[in-house]
Amino acid sequence: MKRGYEHSASTSVGPPQSRHRLNPPGDSSFLEDESSENLARKVAEHYSARTNQTLEEREASPIIHLKKLNNWIKSVLIQLYTRRGDSVLDLACGKGGDLIKWDKAKVGYYVGIDIAEGSIEDCRTRYNGDADQNLRRRKFTFPARLICGDCFEVRLDKVLEDDAPFDICSCQFALHYSWSTPARARRALANVSALLRPGGTFIGTMPDANVIIKKLREAEGLTFGNSVYWISFDEEYSEKKFKSSSPYGIKYKFHLEDAVDCPEWIVPFDVFKTLAEEYDLELVFAKNSHEFVHEYLKRPEFADLMRRLGALGDGNQDQSTLSQDEWEVAYLYLAFVLRKRGQPDTSRKRKANKGQMQIAKGDIMYLSGEP
Numbered sequence: 001m002k003r004g005y006e007h008s009a010s011t012s013v014g015p016p017q018s019r020h021r022l023n024p025p026g027d028s029s030f031l032e033d034e035s036s037e038n039l040a041r042k043v044a045e046h047y048s049a050r051t052n053q054t055l056e057e058r059e060a061s062p063i064i065h066l067k068k069l070n071n072w073i074k075s076v077l078i079q080l081y082t083r084r085g086d087s088v089l090d091l092a093c094g095k096g097g098d099l100i101k102w103d104k105a106k107v108g109y110y111v112g113i114d115i116a117e118g119s120i121e122d123c124r125t126r127y128n129g130d131a132d133q134n135l136r137r138r139k140f141t142f143p144a145r146l147i148c149g150d151c152f153e154v155r156l157d158k159v160l161e162d163d164a165p166f167d168i169c170s171c172q173f174a175l176h177y178s179w180s181t182p183a184r185a186r187r188a189l190a191n192v193s194a195l196l197r198p199g200g201t202f203i204g205t206m207p208d209a210n211v212i213i214k215k216l217r218e219a220e221g222l223t224f225g226n227s228v229y230w231i232s233f234d235e236e237y238s239e240k241k242f243k244s245s246s247p248y249g250i251k252y253k254f255h256l257e258d259a260v261d262c263p264e265w266i267v268p269f270d271v272f273k274t275l276a277e278e279y280d281l282e283l284v285f286a287k288n289s290h291e292f293v294h295e296y297l298k299r300p301e302f303a304d305l306m307r308r309l310g311a312l313g314d315g316n317q318d319q320s321t322l323s324q325d326e327w328e329v330a331y332l333y334l335a336f337v338l339r340k341r342g343q344p345d346t347s348r349k350r351k352a353n354k355g356q357m358q359i360a361k362g363d364i365m366y367l368s369g370e371p
């Protein structure tokens with residue numbers, strides 16, 4: 001994989017310029033001694049502040065094809081592991097960007113949780129169909145419930161006692177926000193495990209720590225990137241060495257044009273896998289996004305979906321629509337699937353009348369910061 005700076009256009013809007021533009025003097029967003037609570041709030045504020053884009057704005061985004069590619073990856077995961085009528089828990093659901101994917105999979109019930117109030121509100125309006133400018137979209141076919149809160153801090157088993165168990169739990173592009181402390185990483189996995197039925201599936205996408213560390217070690221300094229992203233580590237990592245005894249709280253700052261600008265944490269995958277096993281979650285597979293794309297593009301139905309989404313041109317040889325820099329960002333991520341140990345209880349009846357088909361502002365449940 002080519003490294004960022006050398007191959008970026010000379011007019012690059014990469015790390016040095018972007019840092020000044022986006023991290024003005026006096027901005028305390030990256031202070032050493034910030035508590036994990038404060039950092040979680042920073043993440044929430046960042047996502048809350050991102051307003052819904054119009055279709056035109058979205059199409060003009062410098063990472064539009066990366067967004068389409070990521071949507072394709074999430075769609076493939078959902079289609080591979082969801083069955084008609086499934087109950088879904090979407091951790092860090094954001095603005096509900098996956099609602100249509102769940103609808104296509106004909107799920108029976110959906111619960112979405114996100115820490116960012118603005119995103120949950122956007123998710124609500126999208127679910128209700130209000131966000132659709134040309135009002136052509138029919139209503140979603142499944143009832144839903146939306147919750148605003150920190151799903152890596154709060155115990156969700158009691159909160160969702162009447163909704164659980166879920167057949168499938170999804171956490172897309174967000175699990176790394178739990179890796180700031182061991183307690184949060186454990187809470188994330190404990191929540192997933194407590195809420196999934198035996199045999200249920202946990203699907204997700206998150207940064208690929210191996211790729212990020214490799215790129216850091218290849219970089220001259222502590223910052224690397226290209227025209228659409230940069231990642232910057234603090235001086236404390238100047239030796240570029242990471243103790244296996246401290247696999248949590250390895251923070252870096254991530255900037256992705258038109259998408260992300262906040263602190264994130266490295267998730268060493270072997271530690272994640274071992275910790276997940278403690279919570280009865282067994283690894284089915286983990287694949288870097290590049291490998292994932294190459295593998296699932298071989299399947300005609302997914303190649304067809306890629307063609308329709310238009311991320312990689314015609315879905316075969318033609319990659320003309322996705323820039324090299326966007327493809328490099330895709331390489332920073334992996335997709336994973338875990339399965340909750342145990343056999344499904346086929347005798348158990350589904351609870352009826354969960355959720356609503358129209359969600360009012362007052363229906364959103366707000367969780368306090370206390371676990």
Ligand SMILES: C[S@@+](CC[C@H](N)C(=O)[O-])C[C@H]1O[C@@H](n2cnc3c(N)ncnc32)[C@H](O)[C@@H]1O
Nearest residue numbers: 047092093094097114115116150151172174177
């Ligand atoms: C990159 S966005 C992904 C959103 C959505 N999953 C998707 O794929 O479109 C990351 C999301 O994680 C949410 N998030 C971050 N930390 C969280 C936390 N502790 N609890 C709940 N949501 C969190 C953010 O608010 C944001 O909506």
